[in-house]
């Protein structure tokens with residue numbers, strides 16, 4: 613009896629594994645097909661400059677337009693794309709698309725592009741960035757690359773050399789999702805980032821009188837001392853927005869300012885958030 617149960621359970625796991633493997637294979641096939649067909653789009657989310665009281669740039673966020681599933685977030689496919697070697701062509705496409713799009717924006721408005729750890733292998737990202745800049749003719753100072761702490765996990769000389777080479781091209785480098793990695797602080801010591809993006813998990817609880825608020829304050833102070841700008845991610849309401857401004861954060865990003873949207877939305881977003889602050893938004897809404 614016990615034996616029979618055991619075998620039943622084992623079979624159940626086998627079936628479960630099989631389903632997962634099939635799902636994973638289907639996703640891989642879908643992804644390859646999508647890359648071949650160019651089924652990806654870039655969305656853009658505004659980044660608000662607290663002192664300038666205007667939107668100073670946009671972060672490019674990739675979307676996969678799936679025939680059945682609709683728009684799919686990169687959270688669901690970037691890791692798989694990395695694992696099966698698709699992130700390099702996808703990353704090239706992302707850089708070219710974002711740089712070309714930014715050329716259509718008013719002068720000085722920046723674009724931020726996420727770069728994955730796999731693009732750092734053998735310094736591939738350097739040529740990708742050079743190509744995107746030369747094809748689009750975007751001034752390098754208007755391009756910002758966002759890297760996560762995973763890039764620096766292998767804190768080796770090659771990664772640092774690549775970061776310095778990118779910096780020499782004239783682009784800016786931002787540390788994304790700061791505070792979620794294993795040794796966030798030591799990464800700040802290993803490379804002079806232009807910007808620290810404070811992870812949204814800290815911003816979410818900033819209004820509670822607890823650790824999150826103190827951590828955000830400390831990171832902003834750190835940015836000041838290290839001459840790195842700070843951006844608060846995931847601002848969803850006016851209270852969080854005002855708190856970050858009061859704390860002296862340089863920039864803010866989140867649904868409260870604007871959700872990621874297609875390139876067509878950009879003129880209106882720039883208009884709504886230009887010059888006068890807050891009030892402008894409500895006047896239009």
Ligand code: C2E
Nearest residue numbers: 673674685686687706726727728846847848865866867872
């Ligand atoms: P990320 O770079 O940290 O981007 C911010 C994520 O937070 C985006 O998710 C954005 O839609 C979301 N977000 C923005 N404001 C708010 C808010 O107020 N509340 C909440 N709850 N979420 C907010 P998304 O677009 O799904 O992208 C997820 C991640 O995928 C990105 O995180 C980034 O790491 C990666 N990613 C996106 N595009 C690319 C790309 O072109 N290349 C690579 N390598 N990675 C990308």
Ligand code: MG
Nearest residue numbers: 671726758788
């Ligand atoms: Mg990012």
Ligand code: MG
Nearest residue numbers: 788789809845
């Ligand atoms: Mg982030």
Ligand code: MG
Nearest residue numbers: 760788789811
């Ligand atoms: Mg993130």
